[in-house]
Amino acid sequence: MRISGVDIPQNKNIDISLTYIHGIGLSRSHKVLKQADINILTKVKDLTEKQVNEIQKIIDSNGYKLEGALRRNVSENIKRLKRINSYRGIRHEKRLPVRGQGTKTNSRTIRGNVRITASGTSSKKSAPSPT
Numbered sequence: 001m002r003i004s005g006v007d008i009p010q011n012k013n014i015d016i017s018l019t020y021i022h023g024i025g026l027s028r029s030h031k032v033l034k035q036a037d038i039n040i041l042t043k044v045k046d047l048t049e050k051q052v053n054e055i056q057k058i059i060d061s062n063g064y065k066l067e068g069a070l071r072r073n074v075s076e077n078i079k080r081l082k083r084i085n086s087y088r089g090i091r092h093e094k095r096l097p098v099r100g101q102g103t104k105t106n107s108r109t110i111r112g113n114v115r116i117t118a119s120g121t122s123s124k125k126s127a128p129s130p131t
Contacts (some may be wrong), residue, residue: 001044003056004066010046014055015040023066024059032058 001008008017018029033040038047038056059066065073081089091098097107 001047001052003052004059006067010043010045012044013040014038014042014047015046017044018055021059021066023064028064031060032062 001010003018004021006021008020015026015029016034018024018032019026024032030040030054035058036051036128038051054068078089078092082093083089086100095110096103097110101107
């Protein structure tokens, strides 16, 4: 089943399935289902075509930014921060944490799992060869 151009899982509850659409989280999913008067525990495979159309109509009419438009908006915001050389833009350019996190020990997610010791080599040491 497709809603807003996204295939949503059939065997999950509708409130969880709607979160597969980029830009719809759990709280927005609950709001949409409340407006459509659909129980949140309903499985997607049990929805009627009328209910699916109602969900689609509510999502479209509320003007939510979803999928490509939302991704494009976020990308444009990051480009703007880089262009004006703000602190956050510089952190994005250097691929460092943007929101004030420390980097002395943690930040492996953004920097990758490359650990370099003071000697400039990888922290894995080879076992001494038996002689």
